Structures are given as structure tokens and as C-alpha cells.
Amino acid sequence: MNTQIKTVLKAKFGYDHFRPGQLQIIQGVLARQNVLGILPTGSGKSLCYQLPTYIQGGLTVVVSPLISLMQDQVIQLNLQGEKRVISLNSTLNMVEQQAILSNLSQYLFLLIAPETLGRRDVLARLQQIGVQLLVIDEAHCISQWGVDFRPSYLQLGAIRAKLRPKSTLMLTATATQRVQQDILEKLGVSATTQKVSFSVDRANIFLDVIQCADDQAKIDQLKVLLPHLQLPGIIYFASRQKAQAMAQLIQQELGIPTAYYHGALASKDRYLIQQRFMTHQLQVICATNAFGMGINKKDIRFVIHYHLPTNFESYLQEIGRAGRDGQQSIAIGFNSPADYQRQLALLHMGLPDATMIKLFYQQPNKFANTGDAAFELLQAYQQNGFDQGQVQELLQHKLVEKQQELTAFNQFIQSQACRRQLLLAHFGDELTRPHDEKCCYQGFDQQPLMRLKQIGLYVDQQSGSNQTALGGQPRKWPQILRHILE
């Protein structure tokens, strides 16, 4: 079998060797086992389901969280010369969708969101055709989004039971022990899954946390740091408004081509900004957590958290966007005493409390058409047969879990020990090399520029890469970007 695998690797993908983890995952899939693959970003996860599909034939259904990710995958496969791939989503009208379902047997790969996959007509058709391999891409979404954001992710267990695929492959770059267990339980494959995991450590990313007295101190710190940082980079915020305001400030006061990015932007603007970032027309993106999944830019030199997230997974996902080219990069988090309350507030957002759950189950129509996210969530649970007690317990449990994660993550933020060791420990990993000056910063002094020098990322303001990266025309960009920044 291994000879055949190698032949296909060369013929279809043009490679002579596998990257760590790939072969083991592929062998598991081909042996009709369920596999949970935890591989660092950029280590070739999509090959893990594409290659076995070519060997075993039949339909591979890939569950993907975002339409843009599905489209990326379709394009990537098309570029590899594969035409038997299709994405079923709401960008297509009903006629087009029906055409795809009717001709499903001619495809090798179907990319689909859990919401669409749960549709009766889609499930019925897939049961008819038969699913060889079920892939859950970005599988941490089951745990991260399932309960309180996209309840369809919780239905994947029931969906899988109906589809009865020969094997199920769950892929992610970040999953703590708890999240791993959660994924397997919710999919109903705890007893039958083989785990293939590699260290989530990103050794070329220097970890730094800067303690700031208040919001103004963060802004001051940004203004000091940015002119001396190698570009490009991402700055994360916990609110759209702040992201927008800081993008303007950086653009105007520091003259760095910057745009903001968040969930309220039209999809064509999102696409445009991504493209301009990819092609170096934009050097800094000020974003909420909407920016990230599917961003495949190799040379991002820094990720700054103006606001740190509320858990380890989000943090690791977000800093992991830096340094995919293997070059030295830096992850800087800003923390201020006021942040904890904001983080706490975010945990409760969109979660209906006990009173609302009770009211909803008594008089569901009272909330109809209010556009309320909590209502939509309750409606989804009700439609899937959850009673009041179950919903209450599920959401209460999730809230407690989130609070525990926040507490643990804040200990990490406040720590003066080796942050990499703490981070890795949370993912069940150990340090692969001893702590040194390129690992992380231990302590709370206010000299972050010194740290940049120490790891070789300090840029001299006069002869810096800011100008050279722009081909000597740094002042032309702001005009081009005006409509994005308005």
C-alpha cells in the first residue's frame, strides 16, 4: 500500500516526501479508521484527505466553516487539475443546488457547511450515493462554536450516524485535551478514533506580553513599537470600532498602509483587503477575530493583541498566523487591568440566560423577528428537539467552561515564568528546546524595544524596511486606500 501512496503523492501532488504526520493520517484513513489529526498550521492538512480520496475513490465530504474556505479549496484543487470538486452553499440558487445534488455521483469532493449538510434533502441524497470519507476541517469549531454560536456543529454527530462514512477525519491546528475530548464526544467517535498529533509549538515566534496601565498606554506603546517592527503584521482587537479607529491612527500618524477588517464589512471589501494584504499593498491589518481562518500569508512578522482573546485556542490560532515562512517573528500581547471585565463581558454575549430560556419555551413567538442572536440560537435548539432543561444545562455548562478557560488564560497572561512552557503545557505538549532569549520574555518591565533588538527584529527608523518594502513610494498608498478607511 505504501508504494501506491508514494506513487499518488508524486503523480498528483508532485512531492517525493511527506511532511510529519501526513503519512500516518493517510494510512489511518485508508485502513477505515477514524482519525483526529492535530498538525500545526501550514503543514499540509488538505493533502491528508485529498490523497486517500484518489486511492479509495468514492465521495469525500468536507465540512468547512466558511464559504470563503470552501471556495479556496475548490480553487486549489482546480489548480491541481482536479475538476471533480464542488461546493454546495447559499451563493448558488436553488436550481444550481438541485443540479449539483442530481449529479453528485460525478464528484470526488463535496465542500459544505454543517448547516447545509444537515438539510433533509442533502442528507437523503448523500445516503443514496454513499459517503466514503467524512472530513471535518477546522474541527475545533465543533467545540469552539458548537454550543453558543453555530448549533449546527452540534448536529454533526447525528449527521455522521446517518451518513455512515467508511472513515471520519477531523483536522485542526489547535486543540487542548479538553477540546479534543469534546470533538470526539460530540461526533460520537471517542472509542474508535486514532489520534495523530504533533507539537503545536511555533519555535520561531517570540512570545511577549506588555502590561499597560490603561488604553492610552496601549496607544502610546503601539506608536513606539510599530516604527521599529518588521512588517507586515496583524493587530487584533476585541471590538470593531477600536479596530477601525486604530487603523486610521496608524495610517495617519505613522504613515503605514493600514486597513481595518471585521465581520460587518461587505464580503467584497473583505476580499479586497485580503488581496491587498497578500500583495504587500497593505502592511498592517487592524482586525477583530473575523480575520484569520484561511489567511495563508507566509511572511507575517508580527501579531499584536491590542486586546488579548479569552482562551488559549484563540491565542494560539491568532499568533500562529505569524512566521509561517519559518523566519523569526513576534507575538506581542497588550494587557491592562481593565481588560478582564471586557473579556468576561464577551463570554456572556449572545448567550441567553435562564430567564430568557424559560420565557422562550413558554412563548417562543414573543421573540420572533427581533433579529436577536440568542433567540436564533434557542430556535435552532428547539427545532433540533432540545427541551428547556437540556438547553439550560448545555449553556450553563458552556459558560462555566468558558470562565474556567478565561481564568487559566489570565494566569498565563499575568505569569512571569516561561510563557511558551505554560502555553504548550495547556495543549499537552512539552518544550522541544530549553528556554532561551528567542523563546519568550519573562517579566514586566517597559522596554519592549530592547527585546526586538535581542531577537534581531529591531528596525532602525531611518533605514528601516518600511520604505524598502514599499518600493520607495510609501506616500502613494494612503490615497488608494481612502475608500477602505472611510
Add this chain to the structure above:
DNA sequence: CGTTACACCTGTATAGGTGTAACGGTGCTATACT
């Protein structure tokens, strides 16, 4: 917690101060309308 929106008050300056409440993130799909 920090910021913002807005009702209310004062008492004629139809604006400015004050108190209170709400907000702050992530996306799929279906449906109704232009």
C-alpha cells in the same frame, strides 16, 4: 471596565450638562423585498 447613545433637565442660550442603560465577536441559511 470604558465608551457611547439618549432621555431628561434647566430654563430660555432651542444648547450644554447629567444620569442611566446598553454595548462590546465569530457565520451559516432562508426569506422577503427591491
